[in-house]
Amino acid sequence: MASxxxxxxxxxxxxxxxxxxxxxxxxxxxxxxxxxGYNFYHRQQQRALDxxxxxxxxxxxxxxxxxxxxxxxxxxDGRVMQASSAMLSAVQQLLDGAPSGRxxxxxxxxxxxxxxxxxxxxxxxxxxxxxxxxxxxxxxxLEAPWTAVVREAxxxxxxxxxxxxxxxxxxxxxxxxxxxxxxxxxxxxxxAFVLWIDPNTFLYPHIQSWP
Numbered sequence: 529m530a531s532x533x534x535x536x537x538x539x540x541x542x543x544x545x546x547x548x549x550x551x552x553x554x555x556x557x558x559x560x561x562x563x564x565g566y567n568f569y570h571r572q573q574q575r576a577l578d579x580x581x582x583x584x585x586x587x588x589x590x591x592x593x594x595x596x597x598x599x600x601x602x603x604x605d606g607r608v609m610q611a612s613s614a615m616l617s618a619v620q621q622l623l624d625g626a627p628s629g630r631x632x633x634x635x636x637x638x639x640x641x642x643x644x645x646x647x648x649x650x651x652x653x654x655x656x657x658x659x660x661x662x663x664x665x666x667x668x669x670l671e672a673p674w675t676a677v678v679r680e681a682x683x684x685x686x687x688x689x690x691x692x693x694x695x696x697x698x699x700x701x702x703x704x705x706x707x708x709x710x711x712x713x714x715x716x717x718x719x720a721f722v723l724w725i726d727p728n729t730f731l732y733p734h735i736q737s738w739p
Contacts, residue, residue, distance in 0.1 A: 606687030
């Protein structure tokens with residue numbers, strides 16, 4: 529009887545050791561599977577982040593290229609205006625203070641066409657003292673933020689595109705294309721065109737759109 533009891537105890541001990549060993553193996557396998565799953569998830573997450581960074585970088589490059597191209601187009605608009613000999617005589621008369629009614633109307637019509645065709649918010653003509661002689665939007669003024677850049681553009685005789693500036697009254701934000709009026713044999717420019725650009729018409733939609 530004693531021998532049978534001891535044999536039973538030994539069998540029970542061996543079974544417990546086997547169960548413990550199986551449990552340890554199971555736990556090791558479970559830990560290995562967990563580590564493998566975590567590593568796989570981490571690699572997939574890193575891959576997704578790398579792809580997202582690449583896509584965002586490509587989109588940023590595209591946006592920059594679009595804005596640079598838009599800026600080149602606006603500068604080209606101004607240079608075309610500078611080279612428009614057909615309107616120079618009427619513009620010069622306005623700036624010299626001896627305009628004809630027909631000449632003023634022709635300049636207004638020309639600026640109105642440019643404003644409509646290119647989508648400018650306003651177009652004005654200023655003299656060498658930066659006084660507004662003509663504006664398509666009634667009551668428009670050349671405020672302090674613009675005077676320095678207009679003065680620099682007229683000093684260099686180069687077409688310039690300004691940064692964005694808010695208007696003091698309305699708070700509306702605009703950029704401006706400044707086109708000095710250059711007359712052969714006269715230096716500095718006798719005046720300038722100032723074309724107001726609303727960023728909501730191109731710049732902001734392009735920045736916000738998602739390809």
